[in-house]
Amino acid sequence: MLGSCKILVGQRQKRILLGFCLGLVLAYGLEMVHQYLCSLISFFVPTTSWILLIVFVILLIIYIKQILNSYRTFQRIGLNGPKPSFVVGNFIQMLKHPKYPSFRLTEWTKQYGKIFGFYIGHTPIICISDPNFIQEMMVTQFSSFHSRRPLPLQQLDLRHLLACTGQEWKRQRQVINPTFSPNKLKEMIELVNKCGDKLLIKLDELCEKQMEFDIGLLLKRTTLDIIFNCAFGIESDIQNNITDPYFQRCAQVFKFNLIQMILTFLSTLFPEFNIVWVNIFRYCNFFLLWIRDNIPFMEYLIDVDPNMWLQSKVENVIKKRQQSENKRIDLLQLMLDASSFHESANLSSPSNEVSQSARTLSYSELLMNIYLFMLAGYETSSTALSYLCYVLATHQHEQKILQNEIEHNLTSDFNYENINKLEYLDMFIRETLRMYPIAPFIVNRKCNDDCTINGMQIKHGMNFIIDMFSVHYDPVLWGPTDPNIFYPERFKTKRHPAAWLPFGIGPRNCIGLRFAMMEIKLTLIKILKCYTVLSGEKTLSHFKEHEVFVISPKFGIWIQLQRR
Numbered sequence: 001m002l003g004s005c006k007i008l009v010g011q012r013q014k015r016i017l018l019g020f021c022l023g024l025v026l027a028y029g030l031e032m033v034h035q036y037l038c039s040l041i042s043f044f045v046p047t048t049s050w051i052l053l054i055v056f057v058i059l060l061i062i063y064i065k066q067i068l069n070s071y072r073t074f075q076r077i078g079l080n081g082p083k084p085s086f087v088v089g090n091f092i093q094m095l096k097h098p099k100y101p102s103f104r105l106t107e108w109t110k111q112y113g114k115i116f117g118f119y120i121g122h123t124p125i126i127c128i129s130d131p132n133f134i135q136e137m138m139v140t141q142f143s144s145f146h147s148r149r150p151l152p153l154q155q156l157d158l159r160h161l162l163a164c165t166g167q168e169w170k171r172q173r174q175v176i177n178p179t180f181s182p183n184k185l186k187e188m189i190e191l192v193n194k195c196g197d198k199l200l201i202k203l204d205e206l207c208e209k210q211m212e213f214d215i216g217l218l219l220k221r222t223t224l225d226i227i228f229n230c231a232f233g234i235e236s237d238i239q240n241n242i243t244d245p246y247f248q249r250c251a252q253v254f255k256f257n258l259i260q261m262i263l264t265f266l267s268t269l270f271p272e273f274n275i276v277w278v279n280i281f282r283y284c285n286f287f288l289l290w291i292r293d294n295i296p297f298m299e300y301l302i303d304v305d306p307n308m309w310l311q312s313k314v315e316n317v318i319k320k321r322q323q324s325e326n327k328r329i330d331l332l333q334l335m336l337d338a339s340s341f342h343e344s345a346n347l348s349s350p351s352n353e354v355s356q357s358a359r360t361l362s363y364s365e366l367l368m369n370i371y372l373f374m375l376a377g378y379e380t381s382s383t384a385l386s387y388l389c390y391v392l393a394t395h396q397h398e399q400k401i402l403q404n405e406i407e408h409n410l411t412s413d414f415n416y417e418n419i420n421k422l423e424y425l426d427m428f429i430r431e432t433l434r435m436y437p438i439a440p441f442i443v444n445r446k447c448n449d450d451c452t453i454n455g456m457q458i459k460h461g462m463n464f465i466i467d468m469f470s471v472h473y474d475p476v477l478w479g480p481t482d483p484n485i486f487y488p489e490r491f492k493t494k495r496h497p498a499a500w501l502p503f504g505i506g507p508r509n510c511i512g513l514r515f516a517m518m519e520i521k522l523t524l525i526k527i528l529k530c531y532t533v534l535s536g537e538k539t540l541s542h543f544k545e546h547e548v549f550v551i552s553p554k555f556g557i558w559i560q561l562q563r564r
Ligand code: HEM
Pocket: 161, 162, 163, 173, 372, 373, 374, 376, 377, 378, 380, 381, 384, 438, 439, 440, 442, 443, 444, 501, 502, 503, 504, 505, 506, 508, 509, 510, 511, 512, 513, 515, 516
């Protein structure tokens, strides 16, 4: 999702060895650059090192003053918030939260109110959990808040929906929106259905054994299978083959290696030097790839960069589809139909560029977006399904109501209209995502134009984040039944439009919402028609959440199945 390159090395020892080699080479490289610069400058000025030192100290003082100044942002506008530490701001306090970082925001909301300020590094961020403010910012005054804060280590030339801004984002969104319309989804449901059938075969085997198992991994494979089928028309064997390279690469993208962790940390604390961190990261990857390709046996030590690998596969698939006579109905075909570039286009060809007024996508935009859908659609949907299985296992009464609804209203015809008529199923999923939102960190906005909301003057460049947990557990918004209780029927009452935010809100909400709901509903229906989900010994004891991009169950979801 970051769109950044990454190298993975198999085991710990290999990483240490590599880290050591890399350190040596970096040190040598730096020394060379240093010597070269000194000899170059001393050619013109004899007292180079003194001048360099003085310039460096002056720049450092200016930079530190800037940092200290930014820590006074909220004092100036009279906003409360936790006290920041120098350089890190409140970032470490967030990371050190025993549950997960997003939960720290909820604690601060309780302490400082529904609008407060905190610092990530020295970047001031306003945290909001007032639904009226959220509605105003993300819907009514959207034209002043159409960007997000760039992701740490985000490449500067990244041009997909999640990353781009302004006119570029508007054009891309207008072109891609129809791809996810109900009419198009109706045509794709058969593909999702087939992937669900493959899951049932696996579940059958596990049910026979009458043992407790982690369903999380199976759901990951299923959602990846669905997105491969629906996005690229690849009929993969992910669900049967544990070593499937697509599955392994996608999983690797969400795991950070040491270099990536350090650079992500630096990029978070010092975003103004992002170009430096991104380039160090890029060159480290190129360097490791070079070693892998040129030094014997290194291919066993250094793995291929999963982002590069996946992107090259996406490129091949696009090329093949362009040449094929057979036009499937899937995301790739719909987006190809909406794009305009020559068949021979590639990332560096002139047809890679399009004018902002044109209602079309360039080659690189198509490539990046298809790649984004693959990653954005796989982890989120499988995590949602995992939470749903956990809730099913721990709420037998609600599961019975759901099974009755499915039995009485659905025969074998799982078409788009029919599955969307199931009211209780819809409320059940919404209630689960209210209690277990998956990607709260991504619901953030950056102000593009000075404006005023609820009397608060907002300057261009100010960052905002939503404290989703405070909104989702607010008794005023979700009462009278206690929001800590799982109660799907609460959705029968009309709620504030900004009270339910798992997919964000406004023109820049999740473009895959309908697609995700379709695959989640269909998969659940298939499971519940055949089985009852039961809890086992590990269901509660192994349930622990953690947050890396998304909030997900750390040790999987352990359940038992009983055939109906
Ligand atoms: C349960 C599943 C999913 C959840 C919880 C989820 C959540 C989110 C959230 C919270 C956002 C940010 C919205 C905002 O800022 O207001 C988002 C954006 C996005 N999601 Fe999803 N998502 C899911 C599934 C999908 C799927 C299946 C796809 C694609 C096939 C997808 C593609 C995207 C894209 C491209 C964006 C960026 C939209 C833009 O900036 O215009 N998501 N998602």
